[in-house]
Amino acid sequence: xxxxxxxxxxxxxxxxxxxxxxxxxxxxxxxxxxxxxxxxxxxxxxxxxxxxxxxxxxxxxxxxxxxxxxxxxxxxxxxxxxxxxxxxxxxxxxxxxxxxxxxxxxxxxxxxxxxxxxxxxxxxxxxxxxxxxxxxxxxxxxxxxxxxxxxxxxxxxxxxxxxxxxxxxxxxxxxxxxxxxxxxxxxxxxxxxxxxxxxxxxxxxxxxxxxxxxxxxxxxxxxxxxxxxxxxxxxxxxxxxxxxxxxxxxxxxxxxxxxxxxxxxxxxxxxxxxxxxxxxxxxxxxxxxxxxxxxxxxxxxxxxxxxxxxxxxxxxxxxxxxxxxxxxxxxxxxxxxxxxxxxxxxxxxxxxxxxxxxxxxxxxxxxxxxxxxxxxxxxxxxxxxxxxxxxxxxxxxxxxxxxxxxxxxxxxxxxxxxxxxxxxxxxxxxxxxxxxxxxxxxxxxxxxxxxxxxxxxxxxxxxxxxxx
Numbered sequence: 366x367x368x369x370x371x372x373x374x375x376x377x378x379x380x381x382x383x384x385x386x387x388x389x390x391x392x393x394x395x396x397x398x399x400x401x402x403x404x405x406x407x408x409x410x411x412x413x414x415x416x417x418x419x420x421x422x423x424x425x426x427x428x429x430x431x432x433x434x435x436x437x438x439x440x441x442x443x444x445x446x447x448x449x450x451x452x453x454x455x456x457x458x459x460x461x462x463x464x465x466x467x468x469x470x471x472x473x474x475x476x477x478x479x480x481x482x483x484x485x486x487x488x489x490x491x492x493x494x495x496x497x498x499x500x501x502x503x504x505x506x507x508x509x510x511x512x513x514x515x516x517x518x519x520x521x522x523x524x525x526x527x528x529x530x531x532x533x534x535x536x537x538x539x540x541x542x543x544x545x546x547x548x549x550x551x552x553x554x555x556x557x558x559x560x561x562x563x564x565x566x567x568x569x570x571x572x573x574x575x576x577x578x579x580x581x582x583x584x585x586x587x588x589x590x591x592x593x594x595x596x597x598x599x600x601x602x603x604x605x606x607x608x609x610x611x612x613x614x615x616x617x618x619x620x621x622x623x624x625x626x627x628x629x630x631x632x633x634x635x636x637x638x639x640x641x642x643x644x645x646x647x648x649x650x651x652x653x654x655x656x657x658x659x660x661x662x663x664x665x666x667x668x669x670x671x672x673x674x675x676x677x678x679x680x681x682x683x684x685x686x687x688x689x690x691x692x693x694x695x696x697x698x699x700x701x702x703x704x705x706x707x708x709x710x711x712x713x714x715x716x717x718x719x720x721x722x723x724x725x726x727x728x729x730x731x732x733x734x735x736x737x738x739x740x741x742x743x744x745x746x747x748x749x750x751x752x753x754x755x756x757x758x759x760x761x762x763x764x765x766x767x768x769x770x771x772x773x774x775x776x777x778x779x780x781x782x783x784x785x786x787x788x789x790x791x792x793x794x795x796x797x798x799x800x801x802x803x804x805x806x807x808x809x810x811x812x813x814x815x816x817x818x819x820x821x822x823x824x825x826x827x828x829x830x831x832x833x
Contacts, residue, residue: 368523369567372530375556383527386520391471393510393517398478401486401504411487430635437593437632529570534562544666545659586640590648593633600626696783696823697776700725701765701807702751705741708829712787713746715827720783725751726768728761761803762810769811769822781822784811790828 371383422428453460482488483500490499501514534550538559541551554560577583600622607619637645698716702709702725716723725742729735735753742751756764773781788804791797804826811822 368527368530369563372558372563373560375558383524386524390517390521393513397501397504397514401482405485410485431639529566530563533566534559537562544663546662583644586644587648589636590645593629593636596629597626597633600629695722696720698723698785699769699782700785702727705738708787712785712827713749716785723749725749727753728764729753729755730759762806765807766810783823785825785827787827787829790830792831
């Protein structure tokens with residue numbers, strides 16, 4: 366939730382907030398590596414034979430390949446720079462390249478430094494402990510310095526989680542622009558960030574945490590297979606890109622990306638079987654479902670584009686001759702009435718301002734209320750007919766729909782009656798739950814009904830504000 370709110374504030378604000386844990390981690394971890402190198406020089410290497418328990422399985426090719434695949438998973442995160450190139454200051458590509466070099470250098474120092482010290486100092490993690498915690502405890506003891514390392518590590522993991530907030534909204538915006546996701550995900554919010562994408566990611570992430578009960582080890586197979594598969598597809602796509610462009614040195618670039626596709630593809634082939642029963646099967650099931658969903662959304666948008674398209678560019682100059690030029694008749698207006706009050710007066714006056722053919726309808730849920738409303742109605746609007754529709758099953762929406770169908774069939778003039786719905790608008794959001802959503806139910810039901818292929822029902826929502 367904190368990461369989501371920080372990203373909703375904007376790119377600059379997010380970068381300022383997330384830069385603090387990065388600097389704290391570097392200023393805490395790099396000196397620890399230096400201390401470890403000094404201890405290694407003074408004390409000499411330790412012995413893993415005495416510090417570590419005997420291996421539970423022999424060293425095999427599969428074990429080496431699995432370690433390689435897990436190492437590839439640990440390297441993920443660099444792609445965030447590639448995803449976020451447009452967010453850099455000008456020149457974007459050069460600044461992103463410099464950032465990538467600095468990141469690779471820091472990752473190399475931290476990765477090699479940590480693994481080297483763990484190996485040569487014979488550091489072994491205890492139960493329910495990470496290997497970096499064991500290394501920090503071996504070098505710094507259990508005092509404030511150790512606690513600083515633990516706190517900065519937790520903070521840097523939170524920054525790592527922000528990688529998704531930097532990449533996911535931008536990726537889904539591209540897919541939304543191409544019509545494979547809802548269009549709303551492709552629009553920038555008021556803070557010039559993809560607000561809907563950030564909110565969607567926050568909701569999905571929260572859902573995963575609840576479903577997996579916060580067990581990050583159960584989520585690692587989903588992440589590993591998904592990330593490495595994405596790397597493989599993107600690298601293979603770049604090979605196709607260079608082969609099509611055939612610019613200067615294209616074969617070298619294609620070979621470089623091809624090597625990346627082979628390496629990450631091999632990692633997928635290793636991780637997927639090894640982690641299949643631990644949760645990777647979910648990815649195997651989810652990816653085809655998502656692809657089918659994307660194609661379904663794309664098909665819908667293509668259908669909508671075909672329906673609303675104007676046939677031919679000549680329409681921009683003059684309307685086609687086959688279109689009818691006669692204006693439609695005055696609309697027939699129907700006003701649902703629950704009671705006679707000042708709000709009813711506003712609705713009836715509005716309906717009479719747009720048409721001379723106005724009628725009201727009251728669905729009598731309780732016997733006897735119809736007669737009372739008819740008596741009150743005749744005191745105000747003798748010239749506007751009121752029809753009382755009995756509802757023995759205490760339903761409002763369905764009897765109203767049947768009445769509208771009957772009125773349309775009676776007139777048979779090629780149009781459907783216009784429905785004017787009064788909606789109460791309280792002066793506080795929480796008061797909305799105190800009022801019945803009948804108007805909303807009527808509107809949804811009326812919009813979903815289509816009785817005539819060439820006619821549609823127009824619905825006018827008239828807000829009745831209840832200030833004070």
